[in-house]
Amino acid sequence: MDGVLLQTVEALEGSLFVAGAGEMWELLQAQKEEVAREILADGPLVQESVGGLQECEPSESCIRDFEWHHRKTLEERLRALNDAQDRLMDGGYGRCLECGEQINAKRLAADPALSLCLNCQTRAESLNFSL
Ligand SMILES: [Zn+2]
Numbered sequence: 001m002d003g004v005l006l007q008t009v010e011a012l013e014g015s016l017f018v019a020g021a022g023e024m025w026e027l028l029q030a031q032k033e034e035v036a037r038e039i040l041a042d043g044p045l046v047q048e049s050v051g052g053l054q055e056c057e058p059s060e061s062c063i064r065d066f067e068w069h070h071r072k073t074l075e076e077r078l079r080a081l082n083d084a085q086d087r088l089m090d091g092g093y094g095r096c097l098e099c100g101e102q103i104n105a106k107r108l109a110a111d112p113a114l115s116l117c118l119n120c121q122t123r124a125e126s127l128n129f130s131l
Contacts, residue, residue, distance in 0.1 A: 080113040
């Protein structure tokens with residue numbers, strides 16, 4: 001038994017989140033539930049407290065656009081959290097999907113659903129912006 005345990009520990013060495021894998025799962029789960037609640041809450045998606053909305057005309061299309069973006073953001077977030085849990089299960093958590101590098105622990109602490117290292121994320125974002 002001891003031998004098996006040791007092997008497992010060795011295999012997991014190098015992963016930053018061995019000790020906190022369960023915790024990380026809980027964290028992702030909690031965020032998922034939060035996002036899911038927001039998606040399911042079928043109340044008005046646009047709240048007066050949302051900054052920036054006042055800048056555009058209070059036209060219906062503007063509000064619809066905003067709701068659509070908001071909903072899309074939530075759904076993407078949910079997917080990212082799901083993916084992160086998958087990676088937690090298969091041991092790939094904390095590694096960049098693009099290059100396989102370990103994602104910076106501080107960035108992961110700020111957003112546990114991150115799937116790209118800073119380099120790849122920056123590149124992905126600059127590609128998005130240029131579209
Ligand atoms: Zn990368």
